[in-house]
Amino acid sequence: MNAAVSTSAGVLEARNIVKTFSVRREGRTREVRAVNDVSVAVAPGEIVGLVGESGCGKTTLSRIMIGIEQPTQGEVRYGGKPVADRADWAALRRSVQYVFQDPFTALCPTMRIGKALAEPLAIHGLCAPSERDGKVARMLEMVGLHPDVARRMPNQLSGGQRQRVNLARALMVEPKILICDEIVSGLDVSVQAQVLQLLLDLKQRLDLSLIFISHDLRVIRYLCDRVLVMYLGEIVEQGETASVFDNPRHDYTRTLLAAIPDHSRALAAMADNA
Ligand SMILES: Nc1ncnc2c1ncn2[C@@H]1O[C@H](COP(=O)(O)OP(=O)(O)OP(=O)(O)O)[C@@H](O)[C@H]1O
Numbered sequence: 001m002n003a004a005v006s007t008s009a010g011v012l013e014a015r016n017i018v019k020t021f022s023v024r025r026e027g028r029t030r031e032v033r034a035v036n037d038v039s040v041a042v043a044p045g046e047i048v049g050l051v052g053e054s055g056c057g058k059t060t061l062s063r064i065m066i067g068i069e070q071p072t073q074g075e076v077r078y079g080g081k082p083v084a085d086r087a088d089w090a091a092l093r094r095s096v097q098y099v100f101q102d103p104f105t106a107l108c109p110t111m112r113i114g115k116a117l118a119e120p121l122a123i124h125g126l127c128a129p130s131e132r133d134g135k136v137a138r139m140l141e142m143v144g145l146h147p148d149v150a151r152r153m154p155n156q157l158s159g160g161q162r163q164r165v166n167l168a169r170a171l172m173v174e175p176k177i178l179i180c181d182e183i184v185s186g187l188d189v190s191v192q193a194q195v196l197q198l199l200l201d202l203k204q205r206l207d208l209s210l211i212f213i214s215h216d217l218r219v220i221r222y223l224c225d226r227v228l229v230m231y232l233g234e235i236v237e238q239g240e241t242a243s244v245f246d247n248p249r250h251d252y253t254r255t256l257l258a259a260i261p262d263h264s265r266a267l268a269a270m271a272d273n274a
């Protein structure tokens with residue numbers, strides 16, 4: 001199956017992305033090929049999972065898809081057109097929001113939650129200053145938090161609450177696509193299940209599509225419509241989640257699946273906790 005989706009509105013696509021980094025070690029410069037000819041696309045309403053072990057290039061690929069990192073080769077397309085100039089990237093950065101891996105470092109430690117949530121509205125020049133507090137309160141409720149959380153500092157929140165705040169912050173500018181990079185990895189399993197359930201609710205209510213990055217196959221299976229398996233910078237297998245899990249074709253996918261002692265039981269527990 002080819003990841004490239006035919007031209008259409010709302011589709012975010014990376015085509016044939018290659019990314020090499022120059023790394024200096026022991027006085028010598030070496031090229032590291034972090035991403036090697038990867039294509040991925042997410043269509044409206046879809047949850048696409050990107051799974052693979054640490055260092056396989058997941059974050060690098062996703063950073064390229066929002067323009068934080070430049071690809072060595074390949075292009076990013078949005079709505080069927082290449083994202084070419086500054087205006088295109090500015091538009092994409094509002095429509096596509098990135099939710100960071102670590103809820104403990106993603107928020108500025110000295111900024112109240114309300115201010116952190118209002119900041120993207122100011123940056124993007126959205127809504128009058130007098131309306132910002134109301135919007136912050138509504139967004140906190142949307143992610144299952146009390147509006148009073150706006151007055152707190154990040155260190156007064158639990159990891160799960162912080163990750164909800166991070167989601168709220170990403171949602172303030174009304175994006176169409178969220179790229180979630182290991183957003184539940186640092187959380188306890190029961191809190192993970194709550195955040196995943198919240199993501200599914202938000203996806204329905206706000207009509208979002210998601211790229212969900214994780215090294216955890218249980219989480220991918222629970223959430224994703226489609227999955228791409230990445231290994232050493234390449235996509236080695238992709239397809240509908242159930243068919244990849246039930247009938248893995250690549251040795252690496254089999255190894256990943258075998259590394260979960262009893263994934264059906266773990267999944268059932270997660271669903272029960274949700
Ligand atoms: N700025 C950089 N300079 C040099 N090498 C880099 C840089 N960023 C990433 N790399 C290398 O590129 C490869 C892919 O890294 P990346 O962070 O994309 O992996 P990942 O799949 O997100 O891993 P993890 O699951 O640990 O988050 C790794 O070998 C990493 O060391």
Ligand SMILES: [Mg+2]
Pocket residue numbers: 058059060181
């Ligand atoms: Mg990463």
